[in-house]
Amino acid sequence: MTNKPDFAARSLSRRDFVAAGAAGYALATGPVSAEAIHTESEGLDVGPATIAVAGGEMPGYFARPQGAKRPPVVLVAMEVFGLHEYIRDVVRRLGQLGAFAVAPDYYFRSGVDLTKIPEIAQLMPVVNAKPDVELLADLDATVAWAKQQGGDVDRLGIVGFCRGGRSVWEYCAASPAPKAGVAFYGSLVDPDAQKARWPKSPLDLAGEMKAPVLGLYGEADQSIALAQVEEMRARLAAAGKTAEFHVYPGAPHGFHADYRPSYRKDAAEDGWRRMAGWFRRHGVLT
Numbered sequence: 001m002t003n004k005p006d007f008a009a010r011s012l013s014r015r016d017f018v019a020a021g022a023a024g025y026a027l028a029t030g031p032v033s034a035e036a037i038h039t040e041s042e043g044l045d046v047g048p049a050t051i052a053v054a055g056g057e058m059p060g061y062f063a064r065p066q067g068a069k070r071p072p073v074v075l076v077a078m079e080v081f082g083l084h085e086y087i088r089d090v091v092r093r094l095g096q097l098g099a100f101a102v103a104p105d106y107y108f109r110s111g112v113d114l115t116k117i118p119e120i121a122q123l124m125p126v127v128n129a130k131p132d133v134e135l136l137a138d139l140d141a142t143v144a145w146a147k148q149q150g151g152d153v154d155r156l157g158i159v160g161f162c163r164g165g166r167s168v169w170e171y172c173a174a175s176p177a178p179k180a181g182v183a184f185y186g187s188l189v190d191p192d193a194q195k196a197r198w199p200k201s202p203l204d205l206a207g208e209m210k211a212p213v214l215g216l217y218g219e220a221d222q223s224i225a226l227a228q229v230e231e232m233r234a235r236l237a238a239a240g241k242t243a244e245f246h247v248y249p250g251a252p253h254g255f256h257a258d259y260r261p262s263y264r265k266d267a268a269e270d271g272w273r274r275m276a277g278w279f280r281r282h283g284v285l286t
Contacts, residue, residue, distance in 0.1 A: 024088070026081030027118040029260050036085075036259040039092040046092060049102055051145040053138050055109055060142065061088050062102040063095030064151070072284050073151040075142055075178075076103035077160030077167035079257070080127040082114030086259045087161075094159075097276055098285060100151040106130065106138040127163065131197040135167060136174050143177055155179060157284035159275060160186060161256060165215075169202035172211040180282035181213040182275045184256050185221060188228045203228065206235035212242035214278040216271045218251030218264075246274060 025032050041063065049060035061083055064071055074094050078087045083105040094101035107114055110126045117123045139158070147153045158181045160168040165186020172181040190201040213236075217229050229245060236243040248255060248270070254262035256271055279285040 024085035024115070025259050026079075026084045026086075026115045028081060028120050028123055029257075032259045033261065033263060035263055035265070037089055037093075039089050039096060041092055041095075044092060044095045046095065049104070049145065051104060051138075051141050053141045054134075058104055058106060058108050058138060058141065059083070060102055060104040060145075061091055062100065062146075062149075063092045064100040065095060065098055068098070068100070070150060070152040071098060071100040072155035072157065072279075072286075073143065073146040073153050074099040074101045074279070074284065075139060075156070075158040075171075076101055077139075077158060077164030077171075078103055078105075079162040079164055080114070080123060082107065084115040086257060090159075090161075093272075099157070099279075100146055100149070102142055102146055104138055104142040106135055128194060129197070132170060132199065136171060139167070139171050140175065140177075153177065155284050157181065157279050157282075160184065162186070162254065166190075166202060169205065169209075169213060172213050173200075173202075173205035173208040174210075176210050178211040179284050180279055181211055182216065182278055183213060184216045184271060185218060185224060185253050186215070187224055188232050203232055203235065206232060206241065207239040209236065209239070209241045209243070212244075212278075212282055214274060215243065215245040216256075216274065217245065217247045218253055218255050218267070219247050219249050220251060221253040223253050244278070246271070 044063045045066050046063040049062045051058040076091050087103050091101040091103050143153050156178050158168050158178050161184045165183035168181040168183040172178050188202045190198045233245050248267040251264045251267040252262045255264040256268040
């Protein structure tokens with residue numbers, strides 16, 4: 001498995017570059033699809049978060065139902081493209097489901113705004129420099145922040161997309177805090193070159209899972225082989241861990257990302273329903 005992005009980089013015209021940036025989407029993803037979803041914040045408290053972590057204050061974005069007392073907390077682990085509009089919209093969607101959702105911008109220490117990097121080749125070295133030990137500490141800090149804000153972290157969930165999907169597997173193995181996780185096309189085998197920063201891949205951690213995880217994958221994913229998904233399924237079963245997988249026929253990597261050409265509406269909507277049902281089944285959402 002290579003450490004390449006999940007779709008081919010495309011050059012941006014000046015018009016596309018400006019339009020994507022003005023809409024708050026990652027520039028490296030190319031032109032924004034007309035199908036990009038916008039979730040209103042009516043009935044929600046939404047806004048920026050400032051989370052104390054080692055090395056500074058980590059920015060984030062949150063949404064929670066107005067007036068809710070101790071709402072369940074759901075962490076949103078972002079893609080490599082930064083805390084852009086798609087991720088913020090996912091946070092609002094979760095807020096509309098009754099969650100106190102928060103997406104931490106855990107690449108902030110680089111000093112680079114990932115949403116404004118137009119070239120994949122410039123972006124990947126920044127995100128690949130993030131060590132797992134720091135990532136896990138940042139997620140712990142986000143949970144602590146949400147608790148301070150009145151969230152019920154005894155009903156903690158985590159959902160992630162692409163690299164964030166990998167973060168779901170890693171966090172559910174490392175921390176006893178989550179009650180459930182959902183990984184949208186999260187990588188399962190890490191590149192050998194990342195071993196120093198990422199000691200164990202999700203596949204290596206199957207026997208250490210502390211929370212039930214739902215894995216949602218695409219049959220036509222060119223970066224995650226179905227054999228790896230089946231191997232993960234087998235290892236989790238052998239270890240007696242609670243997990244489920246669903247593979248969408250013909251769906252590519254990034255099928256939930258409604259702002260990109262990889263979006264597949266039927267798979268994305270079904271995956272979202274399965275995610276909500278998984279969180280309800282395991283006591284995160286009501």
